[in-house]
Amino acid sequence: MQNDLYKPLDVYIQDAKDHLGLKSDRELDRFMGFKGQPVTHWRAGRAFPARETMVKLARLGGNDPEIAVINLEIMSAKTELKPLYQSILRKVAANSPAWILAATLALGSPGADAKSNDFQAVNPADFVLNHNENKVTENPRSLYYGK
Numbered sequence: 001m002q003n004d005l006y007k008p009l010d011v012y013i014q015d016a017k018d019h020l021g022l023k024s025d026r027e028l029d030r031f032m033g034f035k036g037q038p039v040t041h042w043r044a045g046r047a048f049p050a051r052e053t054m055v056k057l058a059r060l061g062g063n064d065p066e067i068a069v070i071n072l073e074i075m076s077a078k079t080e081l082k083p084l085y086q087s088i089l090r091k092v093a094a095n096s097p098a099w100i101l102a103a104t105l106a107l108g109s110p111g112a113d114a115k116s117n118d119f120q121a122v123n124p125a126d127f128v129l130n131h132n133e134n135k136v137t138e139n140p141r142s143l144y145y146g147k
Helices: 009-020 025-031 038-044 051-060 065-076 082-107 124-130 140-145
Strands: none
Touching: 009 025, 009 038, 009 051, 009 065, 025 038, 051 065, 065 082
């Protein structure tokens, strides 16, 4: 796929290992709380991480978690769905500034502190990406098997 935002799973794994200073996939398994060897299975294409795990893997490697989830869908999609996800990724890439502006306007000023009316310098992209995050109780088994 011709798109600067597309990254294969191996890149996400390597980015996470590099950012954490880990040398092996097994160390990454342990760091992420897995007892088995899911990273090895992901690399071999025998399995894919759950979406929640992909978000965690992207963050560990300093990657955009939203783009990572779209990439996961591209990697794991059946043949007839791949073009759909690739099209979504292209549209996101082409419209990123417009999406950030629209979300910032819709959600309000990202640096506003309602209690003190002070403003802090905030990257609007970080605000948009993190504004509505839900905390998920992570069960390593469900994250590995995607259930």
